[in-house]
Amino acid sequence: MTDQVIDVTGLRRSYAGGFEAVRGISFTVGRGELFALLGTNGAGKTSTVELLEGLAQPAGGTVRVLGHDPYRERDAVRPRIGVMLQEGGFPSELTVTETARMWAGCTSGARPVHEALEAVGLAGRGGVRVKQLSGGEKRRLDLAMALIGDPEVLFLDEPTTGLDAEGRRETWNLVRALRERGTTVLLTTHYLEEAEQLADRLAILHEGRIATAGSVADVVASQPSHISFELPEGYLPGDLPPLAQLGVNGHDMAGRRMRLRTTELQRAATGLLMWAERAGVELRGLDVRAASLEEAFLRIAQDANKEIPQGTGNQGTDKETVA
Template sequence: MDDIVISVKGLTKSYGGFEAVRGVDFEVRRGHVLALLGPNGAGKTTTVEILEGYRQRDGGEVSVLGRDPSHRDKELRSRVGIVLQECAVDQYLTVTEAITQRAGLYPDPRPVDEVVSMVGLGAKGRCRIKTLSGGQQRRLDLGLALVGNPELIFLDEPTTGFDPSARRESWELVRGLCAEGRTVVLTTHYMDEAQALADQVTVIAAGKVVASGTPDTLGGRDQGETTVRFVLPAGVELCELPLPPDLRPEVRCGVVEVRLPDATALLHDLTGWALARGQVLDGLKVRRPSLEDVYLDLTGDDG
C-alpha cells in the first residue's frame, strides 16, 4: 500500500552472541509520527539504524519508502533526512554555508534561507558554527536533515538539552512537517514529547515490541484505573468518609488514595460529604495513568 512508508516484519539483529533485536514488527503511515520508546540498550537505536541503512539486518523484512534500506541506494538516501543523537556539524563553516553545502547534495533541496528560518537560526545565518550554543547547533543539525526535502525524517532524541520554549518550537516544526505529508520516526526519552507529537507509540524492550498504540490508548491506558487522592481532613477517621469499603482505600502520610475504574460517582459522594460538613478536601487530585506510568509498567520488568 502506498501510504505505508515503513514496514518492518520479524526484524532480527545480533551482535556477537547478543540478540539486540528479536523479532520487531511495526508499520508507519505517511504523514504520521511514530515515537519509538524504550530503555537504553533495548534495541531502539539498532532498529532505527537498520531503517536508516547504517546496519545490515540478520533477518526479517524491512521496507522504507518501498525500498530495502540495506542496499543504501542513492535515491532512497535523497528522500530521507536523518538527525543522529550526536550533533555532527563541521565547526568552521557558517550556518548558511553548512546548509548550502548540504543542499548541494540533494536533487530537490528546500531554499536555504527558508531552512535557516524554519529552525529558528535566522539571526545566526552568518555565524561560525563553533560560536553557536549546544541547542543552536542541534537546531542546525535538524536544518541539515530537512534541507534535502525529505519525505521521511528520522529524529533521534532531537530535543535533548533544549530549553522548554525551544522544545515547543521544535514540536511545532515537526507538526508542520507532518502537515506537509512528511513522515517522522522519533526516538525520545521524553514522554511528554511522545504524547504531544506521536500518532503512534511503539515501546521496545529487550529487543521486542512490548506495546504499540496511540499515545492515549497505549497499554490499555484509556481503560486504566483512575487514582483519587486527597489529604485526610484533621479529626476525621477514614471510616467516616463516604468510601465504599470494597475499594480498599489506603492512607499514606495522611493522604488518602483510592483506585477505581470510574471516579464520577465517588467524587460526587466525597465532595457532597465535604460540603455538608463544611470540610475542605486539601490536595484533591484525580489522575489517569500518564504515558510515563504505562511506559514504566511496560518496561519495568525487563530493565
C-alpha cells in the same frame, strides 16, 4: 502507492558478543503519520532507527521504507528521506552557511540554503562557525540539514535535546507543520510530553521488544487514575462508601493518607465528594490525577524483571497497524 510508508516485521539486530538489541519487533507507520518510539536507555530505539535508515543490515526480519529495503536498495530510499541523528558531527571550522551549502551539494533536490536555515531559526547565524554554536543551535542545524531535501519520510532521533523550552516548542510547531504537509515522521525522544504533544501513535520499547503500542489515548487508558486525600479525623477506611461501587480498583494507605486507583475517574471522584458533602467532612490534601503517559512508561520501566504485558501491544511478528 501503499499507505504504509514504513513496514517492519520481526526485526532483529545483534552486536558482537551475541547481544541482541532488537528482538523481533513489528509495526507499521502510515503516510503522513507521526510515530514515536519511546524507551529507557538501552531499550533499542536508536538500534531500530538505524536499521530503518539503512545504516545497518538486520540480523533477522524485514524492513521496508517507501516500499524498499533501505539497506539493499539505499539508492531508491536515501533521496526521499531526511535523517536527524543524535549528533550531526559537522566540521567545526565551517560556518553555518558553509555547512548548509556543503550538505545541499550532497542532497538531491535540495531546497535553498537560506530557506532551510530560516525554518529552524538560524537565518541570522549563517556566518558563525559550527564550533561556536550552543548545544541547542547545533540541534537546530542538525534539523535544518535533515529537512534540506524536503523529505517524504523524516527520522528524528532525540531532536530537542539541548533546546530550551521556547526552542523545543518552536521545533514542535515545525514538526506539526511538516506532518500537515504530508511528511511521515518517526521520532525517538526521552521527553514524554513531546510524544504526547506530537505523536499519532507510539510504541514503548523495553529490552529490545515492544512492550505496548497504540495511540497516546489508548496507552494512557491502560493505566489507572489516582485520587488521594487525608482520611478525616475519627474516620476509618470502612466508613467510606463501598469502594467497588465508586469504580475503585484498589487502594493503599500511608498513615492517614489514602490513595485510590480507578479507571473511572469521574465516577469515583463524584461519589467520594458526594459522600464527603453528606458527612460534612473535608477531604484535606485532595489530589485527583488522571492517568498519564508518564505512568505507563514508568510502569514498564519498573517491571524490568517481569514478563512483558500481554495484549497491550505487539510482540514477535504481530503488527500494530494503522487504524
